[in-house]
Amino acid sequence: MKTNKKTTSNCNPFDFLTEEIIFTILDYLNDDPFSKKSFSLTCKALYSIESHHRKTLKPLRAELLSRTLHRYPHIEHLDLTLCPRIEDIMLNVVSLACKDALCSINLSRSRFFTNIGLSSLVSSCFNLVEIDLSNGVELNDLAAAAIAEAKNLEKLWLSRCKLITDMGIGCVAVGCRKLRLICLKWCLKVSDLGLQLLALKCKEIRSLDLSYLQITEKCLPSILQLQHLEDLVLEGCLGIDDNALSTLQQSCKSLKTLNMSNCHNHSHVGLSSLINGAENLRELTLAYGPAVSLIPLSTKISWKL
CATH class of the missing domain: 3.80.10.10 (Ribonuclease Inhibitor)
Structure with a gap:
């Protein structure tokens, strides 16, 4: 009986846990590096498990x-x-x-x-x-x-x-x-x-960031043939004008977010055309752009001006 008690008292409870269960425990410690460090320093076995996790x-x-x-x-x-x-x-x-x-x-x-x-x-x-x-x-x-x-x-x-x-x-x-x-x-x-x-x-x-590139409307037809394009960033693209926005209107069925901050060569005419044709557009960013007071706000767009 004494031998059994001694064996039981020296038993490591982690010996009864599978590696998958210990990995799950470590998942809960991911946001606390100090706890993970303490865990790994407990013994050689846990040190090895933490290394593999x-x-x-x-x-x-x-x-x-x-x-x-x-x-x-x-x-x-x-x-x-x-x-x-x-x-x-x-x-x-x-x-x-x-x-x-x-x-x-x-x-x-x-x-x-x-x-x-x-x-x-x-x-x-x-x-x-x-x-x-x-x-x-x-x-x-x-x-x-x-x-x-x-x-x-x-x-x-x-x-x-x-x-x-x-x-x-x-x-x-x-x-x-x-x-x-x-x-x-x-x-x-x-x-x-x-x-x-x-x-x-x-x-x-799905996502394309062309900020501050020296591009024109010539590339837009090809870009807008991307059937899965959802996020397009044209920030600082000075070659984008009302004619380019007209192209966007005709082909941007999948587009959900468009960033045109620091674009100064378009007017409310081009933006109105874009909004009327962009069925799925949910967010349009126009920070530091031209005045937009004449653009209709009847669409479901989160304006960031």
């Missing part, structure tokens, strides 16, 4: 990236915004450590990597569906060509990638046919031609 990682230092990824082998979402210096060799480390699991990576605050590192990343991590390369002011068409290797990519942010041209966008369009969201804000070398190529190849696009 973690799916999101935001490293504080690039120098520790290799060691951190070794501890967490099942990372799906990697946020490197706190690591400003990411070189190609570090992307190679990511591609080797996360090749079977990685779904999204945020490099919007990182520098010093090139198309070579990107190519290694996307060719190894075949499950990548999201890449944020915003503020990549040194990335060029070679980088865009590397991105095109990500055949399963669904979301791509290229904001302020000012060296990428229509040729690079064409590569992305040919390679990434599953794109549902793409942000080209401040990509100043992208013109009507690049957008026409994108619309021709990427039929699944």
